[in-house]
Amino acid sequence: MNGVAPDGREAARLIADLRQPLAAASNYVGAARAILRSADGDQNDAAVAILEKAGDQILRAGDLVRELRSHLK
Numbered sequence: 001m002n003g004v005a006p007d008g009r010e011a012a013r014l015i016a017d018l019r020q021p022l023a024a025a026s027n028y029v030g031a032a033r034a035i036l037r038s039a040d041g042d043q044n045d046a047a048v049a050i051l052e053k054a055g056d057q058i059l060r061a062g063d064l065v066r067e068l069r070s071h072l073k
């Protein structure tokens with residue numbers, strides 16, 4: 001992409017690329033929620049690790065949005 005609006009194929013790729021990290025983040029948050037609901041002290045560390053993974057995926061999605069914006073200018 002050269003700073004122009006993406007065509008249909010490129011837009012579809014970006015949408016697919018964006019869905020993956022958002023789905024992963026959603027799954028990580030759900031897993032952390034389940035762990036915290038039944039947590040004892042040892043499981044809190046597992047929940048924190050999972051939430052960190054979710055945060056990483058959310059940041060990845062943000063990067064994709066920034067990439068898309070830069071190509072739409």
